[in-house]
Amino acid sequence: MLDPQQCRSARLARDARFDGRFFIAVETTGIFCRPICPATLPQERHVRYFESAVAASRAGFRPCLRCRPDSAPDSPAWQGPQTTLSRAIRLIDAGALQQSNVAALCDRLGIGERYLRQLFQRRFGVSPKAYALYRQCLFAKKLLHETALPVIDVAHASGFSSLRRFNDAFKRQMALTPSDIRRQKRRNAALTVKLAYRPPYQWERLRHFYALHLIEGLEWVDERSLGRTLRQGETTGYFDAVHDPERHQFVVTLVLSELGDLSAIVRQIRRMLDLDADTAAIEVHLRRHLPELPLAEGLRLPGSWGVFEAGIRAVLGQQVSIAAANRLIQNLVDHLGETDAGGRRRFPTAGAIAASDLAFLKLPASRRETVRRLATAWDRGELGEDPRQWLSLKGIGPWTANVVAMRGNGDPDIWLDGDVGLRRALARLETPVDIATASPWRSYLTMQLWNQIL
Numbered sequence: 001m002l003d004p005q006q007c008r009s010a011r012l013a014r015d016a017r018f019d020g021r022f023f024i025a026v027e028t029t030g031i032f033c034r035p036i037c038p039a040t041l042p043q044e045r046h047v048r049y050f051e052s053a054v055a056a057s058r059a060g061f062r063p064c065l066r067c068r069p070d071s072a073p074d075s076p077a078w079q080g081p082q083t084t085l086s087r088a089i090r091l092i093d094a095g096a097l098q099q100s101n102v103a104a105l106c107d108r109l110g111i112g113e114r115y116l117r118q119l120f121q122r123r124f125g126v127s128p129k130a131y132a133l134y135r136q137c138l139f140a141k142k143l144l145h146e147t148a149l150p151v152i153d154v155a156h157a158s159g160f161s162s163l164r165r166f167n168d169a170f171k172r173q174m175a176l177t178p179s180d181i182r183r184q185k186r187r188n189a190a191l192t193v194k195l196a197y198r199p200p201y202q203w204e205r206l207r208h209f210y211a212l213h214l215i216e217g218l219e220w221v222d223e224r225s226l227g228r229t230l231r232q233g234e235t236t237g238y239f240d241a242v243h244d245p246e247r248h249q250f251v252v253t254l255v256l257s258e259l260g261d262l263s264a265i266v267r268q269i270r271r272m273l274d275l276d277a278d279t280a281a282i283e284v285h286l287r288r289h290l291p292e293l294p295l296a297e298g299l300r301l302p303g304s305w306g307v308f309e310a311g312i313r314a315v316l317g318q319q320v321s322i323a324a325a326n327r328l329i330q331n332l333v334d335h336l337g338e339t340d341a342g343g344r345r346r347f348p349t350a351g352a353i354a355a356s357d358l359a360f361l362k363l364p365a366s367r368r369e370t371v372r373r374l375a376t377a378w379d380r381g382e383l384g385e386d387p388r389q390w391l392s393l394k395g396i397g398p399w400t401a402n403v404v405a406m407r408g409n410g411d412p413d414i415w416l417d418g419d420v421g422l423r424r425a426l427a428r429l430e431t432p433v434d435i436a437t438a439s440p441w442r443s444y445l446t447m448q449l450w451n452q453i454l
Contacts, residue, residue, distance in 0.1 A: 002018070002021065002022055002049075004049060007022050007024070007035075007049040008047075010022075010035050011024050011035045011041070011047075012041065014035060014036050014037075014038075015035060015036075016035075016036050016198060016199055016248050017198050017199060017278075017280050018035045018198070019034055019035055019036050019072050019196065019198055019248070020034070020072035020073035020074055020196070020198065020276075021035075021198075021278065022035065022049050022050065022051055023035075023050045023052070023053055023055075023056045023069060023072075024037070024047055024048075024049060024050075025047070025048040025050060025056050025059065025061040026042045026046055026047060026061075027046050027047075027048065028046045029042075030060070031061060031062055031063070031064050032050065032053070032056035032057070032061040032062070032064065032069060033064040033066075033067050033069065034064075034067040034068075034069055034071075034072045036067060037066060037067035038066060038067065039064070039066055039067070052124060053069045053070075053072070053134075053138065054124045054126060054131055054134050054135075055124055055125055056069075057134060057173060057174075058124070058126055058130075062174060062175035062176060063138075063141070063174060063176075065181075068141075068142075068145060069138075070138045070139070070141045070142040070145070071142060071145075071194060071196055071249075072196060073196050073197050073198050073275055073276055074270070074275075074276040084109055084111060084116075084119065085119045085120075085123060087109060088105065088109055088116060088119070088120075088128065089131075091105060091108065091109075092105070092128065092131060092132045093135060093263075093267055094263075094267055095159060095261075095263060095264050096108070096132075097128065097129060097132040098132070098136070098159035102116065102128055102129060105128070116128055133169055133173065134173050136158045136159050136160065136169070136263070137158070137169060137173040137174055139157075139158050139263050139266070140154050140155065140157075140158035140160075140166070140170060141170075141174060141181060142193060143157060143158065143193070143262075144178055144181040144182055145181060146192060146193050146194060147191050147192065147193070149191065149259070151163065151166075151178050151182075153259055154166075154178070155167075156259055156260060157259035157260065157262040157263065158262075158263060159260075166178075191253065191254045191255070191256070192251060192252065192253045192254075193251075193254070193266060194244075194247075194249050194250070194251055194252070195241075195249060195250045195252055195266070195269065195273070195275055196248055196249045196275070197248055197249065197250075197273075197275040197276075198248070198277075198278055198279070198280070199248050199298065200279060200280065200297045200298030201245070201248070201279070201298045201300065202279075202296060202297065202298035202299045202300065203243050203245065205296065205300075205451055206273070206274075206299075206300050206302055207221055207223070207226065208454070209302045209454065210226050210302055212322060212454060213302075213322065213325075213326060214326070215326065215329050215330050215333055215345075216330060217333065217334075217337075217343070217344055218333050218337065218344070218345050218346070218347060224242055224243050225240055225241055225242040226240075227239055227240035227241060228305070229340065229344045229345065229346045229347070230265065230268070230305060230346070231305075231346055231347070231349070232261040232264055232265045232268065233260070233261040233264070234257075234258065234260070234261070235256050235257055235258050235259075235260065235261040235262075235265065236256070236338075236340070236346060237254060237255045237256035237257055238254075238255055238340070238342075238344060239252055239253065239265075239269060240252070240253045241269065241273065250273060250275070252266075252269055268305060268306070271303050271410045272302070272303040272304075272305065273300065274300035274301045274302070274303065274410065277300060277301070277412070277444075279297070279298050279299065279300070279444075282412075282444050283295055283297060283444075285438075285441055286438060286441060286444065286445060286448070289434070289437035289438060290433055290434070290437060290438060290445070292429065292430070292431045292433070293429070293445075293448065294452075295448055296448065296451050299444060299447045299448060300447070301406065301407070301410060301412070301443055301444070301447060302407065303407055303408070303410055304407045304408050305347065306408060307385045307387060307404055307408035307409060308350060308378050308408075309347050309408070310403065310404045310407045310408030311374055311378075311387065311390065311396075311400070311404045311408065312329075312332070312353065312371060312374065312375070313329055313407075314400045314403040314404050314407075315367065315370050315371050315374060315395065315396070315400060316328040316329055316332070316363075316367075317403075318367065318399075328361055328362075328363065331360055331361055332348060332353070332358075332361065333345050333347060333348065335356070335360050336352045336353060336356060349379075350375045350376075350379035351379045353371065353372065353375035354372055354375040354376040354379050356372075358371060358372060366395065369394075369395070370395025370396065373393055373394065373395065374390070374393060374395075374396065377393060385408075385409065386405075386409075387400075387401040387402070387404035387405045387408065387409070388401055388405070398417070399416060399417070399418055399419065402414045402416050402417075403416065406443050406446070411443060412440060412442075412443045412444065413439055413441065413442050413443060414442055414443045414446065415435055415438075415442040415443075415445070415446065416446055419446075421449075421450055421453055421454070422446065422450070424453055425449035425450065425452045425453050426449065428452065
């Protein structure tokens with residue numbers, strides 16, 4: 001948490017770089033806001049600062065309808081080394097407690113329920129269930145503001161099993177009713193959401209990376225936007241994300257077969273675009289420990305849609321050039337990917353890859369078997385989303401597992417030891433670089449070095 005003086009300076013300047021890092025509650029109105037709220041600035045003696053929207057809500061404040069805390073970039077709680085709490089937050093945000101219960105979540109984390117509750121109580125002052133419920137309501141509020149979905153569809157998309165339960169929970173958590181929100185918005189026929197980030201944001205380099213690895217039919221990129229087809233649970237569809245640099249956001253239009261997985265899909269898009277990184281803080285750390293390294297401001301981690309796709313792409317990219325890897329992945333998508341009504345292709349399912357002999361791929365037989373072995377294990381549910389568990393599979397080494405962790409999970413602290421491109425970039429530097437000092441941001445060091453050669 002920033003100290004009160006830092007928070008005061010940031011709110012008085014309405015500095016977008018601090019958006020989502022803290023929230024401002026005003027005791028005279030009972031409302032909490034983002035640092036960039038356009039409302040008249042309250043006097044400091046009436047202000048309280050909170051690290052999260054959950055904590056502000058728990059203290060009895062309701063969200064501002066002008067700056068909309070639900071639209072703020074997520075807090076940087078996930079940043080730094082992997083921890084049990086950050087993994088629990090990621091799973092809950094992906095819907096783990098909507099699909100199951102706390103006991104099942106603890107089994108996935110390998111900890112006891114009491115310990116998990118202690119972690120959430122210390123961090124947020126609430127239980128895991130209360131945290132999950134608030135996140136559901138915050139996402140519902142975003143949909144009520146930004147889409148024309150009927151309220152019953154908003155409830156379903158937010159993970160509620162009934163409209164009555166949704167209305168009760170929403171009023172209890174937000175101190176507002178869904179009707180109160182709808183009276184504040186213009187109707188819009190498209191399913192469009194706005195996803196904010198903290199500047200600086202190096203869109204040109206992210207766009208270049210995606211264009212360099214583009215698979216036709218699966219993905220599309222132009223000067224202002226990128227999009228792709230998707231599959232999440234039982235939901236299929238596609239999205240287009242248009243960059244709006246003036247408002248520090250992406251305007252994302254989604255076309256989906258159903259809405260039950262919408263929250264998880266939005267979280268995936270945020271991860272693909274790396275919208276929750278505090279790049280200013282990351283670069284301060286890198287400059288402090290690696291002053292000899294030239295840095296580009298606002299570089300982000302480009303993500304794959306999920307760990308399975310990242311894994312297949314990484315295996316096909318072993319020991320070949322980017323162009324050669326693209327050709328192999330394109331062949332895989334063309335042969336085994338499903339085609340939607342618009343002629344777009346989806347990435348093949350694990351079952352489709354496992355069932356194919358992959359003879360159309362011009363690869364050594366051992367590499368084809370690695371692809372099939374990975375797909376078979378994933379299809380049978382034998383692999384988790386932690387790529388370090390994949391090392392037991394023949395053909396999956398540390399480099400491949402690390403690529404998957406960085407691009408499939410958004411792990412901020414990955415160093416791709418042995419990567420040819422990184423060796424080339426390091427060789428250009430006049431003085432040696434101590435890689436260890438870049439932790440916990442070695443993934444961003446990787447992107448900085450790749451940026452010099454790609």
